[in-house]
Amino acid sequence: MTTNWHEDGSTILLPPKAAVTASAWRHHHILDLDDFTQDEIELILHITGSMKEVLARPIKKVPALRGKTIMTLFYENSTRTRLSFELAAKSLSADISNLTASTSSIVKGESLIDTLLTLESLGADVVIIRHPQSGAPNLAAQHIKGSVINAGDGWHAHPTQALLDMYTMRAHKGVIKDLKVTIIGDTKHSRVSRSNIWGLTTMGAVVTVCSPPTLLPIGFNQPVAYFPKVRIEPDIHKAIEGADVVMVLRLQLERMQSGLLPSMREYINLYQLNEERLKLAKPDALVMHPGPMNEGLEISTGVAHGSQSVINEQVTNGVAVRMALLYLLAGGKKA
């Protein structure tokens, strides 16, 4: 049974028994998943399902955010995240404008806060920000009345990526609880891995991290209060064994230049996800990658495009997840 949820009559459907209802939604910003409960993540994933349904229609558009202004503010390059937000906003009938740092007054030295205040003056209801420095969205959230969505900040967080990853896992595996998820690669510099660790552990998954020790964050598993517990396994074979999901991270080429890794060849030998290694996971294990991939480096071409890969599906789900978040922040009764 489904319930007609949206009051303006557009048929966005909320699956029954969502533990948290949209009216109990308490978040004004999406900065990271560290302050989200299991029920709240569940709610987002439920609504994402409804949005998927909207996107499957012949006319993939609903008027839910008509008259709302959404702005993207990107201080770093991005293909899929920015496009995905743009499509999400358009599918909800919001007006969206895109600002990139290289073509704006930012190159003239305008500060982040002044830029945000400008966007606010122009009527932004939601600002979607990507920034090379950790914490920039947190700063933004302190200075504008509208909502801030973190589209990736430094090494810190990329919550919408983690949510679309979790949605994809749930779509295939039914539930996230007790899934064995192995994350392979540069977890130290990865906002994707941090947000996934928060989200997945909150949902009850068991996360294994497989990184070269130079690319592993400091202090994992010390005081639990500050970061969730993960299993650390530097041996890729042991890390993959029995996994339900294998998530591969992009390796930035500058890690070689800064001496964190001896060579690309050695990384491939020790950490590449290839066909042979994937066999150690469960037969129906999913292969994921947040993109953009270095095919032939962190992941073999065969695995990247193989039958277990859901990498393109991740991209598709990204639009629905972002629709759900925009809806929760800017839609509904709070308008």
Add this chain to the structure above:
Amino acid sequence: MKPILIKDARIIDPSQKIDSTGSILIAEGKIAWLGTGDQKPATNGHEVVVAKNLIAAPGFIDLHCHLRDPGLEEKETIASGTLAAARGGFTTVCCMPNTEPAIDNRSIIDYVKTKATSEGVVRVLPIGCITRGRKGEALADMGEMASAGAVAFSDDGSPVMNSRLMRQALDYSLAFGLPVIEHCEDKVLAENGQMNEGIISTRLGLPGIPAAAEESMVARDIALAELTGARLHIAHVSTSGSVEMVRAGKQKGIRVTCEVTPHHLTLSEEMVMGYNTNAKVNPPLRTRRDIEALIEGLKDGTIDAIATDHAPHTSLEKLCEFAYAPFGISMLETAFGMLMGLFQTGKIDLNLLISKMTWEPANILGDKFGKLGRLVVGNPADIVLIDPEKEWIVDPASFASKGQNTPLGGAKLKGKVVTTIFQGKVVFRE
């Protein structure tokens, strides 16, 4: 000026092991008489300040602050910085040479001294650079600066990365008998670090500064002090490992001293949560375990002095992305109130606290300043009156310092400096 009698105060002077009720007579800028109990001075005609329930102690001495003058006057000036010092109970401050231009020659020492005389309200003792322009390439004219009045040498803000040059600086300093103060941080190891390296930096996704960046440099410098026999003073120790190495160095008889800041004694890295740029400081706030080791170091004499590392910045500079904010905390006005927390929680004794802020730092400055930090008849009347029970709320907007960059805004502290007397003159009164 009329003589002043401070009457019925609890006089604490750790240099003479005095902690008793008594009175102090100030005349002609000097301590003219000091008596305990009901003793009265023989002379008459003085103004009486009843200081019942207050503590009278020697004016505090800060071995390490940034007055930002010349060149960075938007952050602080000698006028605003010394006023902040007076409000914090400091009657002597040593200012670091990372100004623009850097204090690396006689004329800039002269500038600081002249300006301190004309607009400063407390004693300003300039520290000269170790290397020219603080670039770490060639020794500055240390002898010339010593004769102009530099009290120590430091490239603070940066270490002398080149070990041979540091050895030469220590060797050369022997000619003047002045301490070389090192900011111990291996810049290569700490590269781009924003806070203490650990689980909090991992959570926040910020590059960390490992404890080893400080400790490896402390180890190197102690070895060089042993090699040269010169006087090494280590600025702002912040890790348990540094404390251990200084302790071992002292046991070996090496001439090494060190200081710790009020913030490293009382605040931990958790303060940075939420990307609080006002808690961004170098060395970074460390762990609770480090705090315990620092307190232990104070108690067993490993750490000689408490120094503020007062580092004012404009509010605008701190209102930005965490990585873009400068390091530093405006500390002069909150230092004593923060430290009183250590006394109230039973961690350190009040006499020890005052000792580390008065005659012990004076000792590091050497014989020339042997009269400072001691309530002895004939010494300059640098005196602070403290209300140990007074509760107050930190309001950065009311600071005398131009730097409102404190993570303590809104914090409630107990214990406050209520009067500061410099050379017999009241320079601050609550």
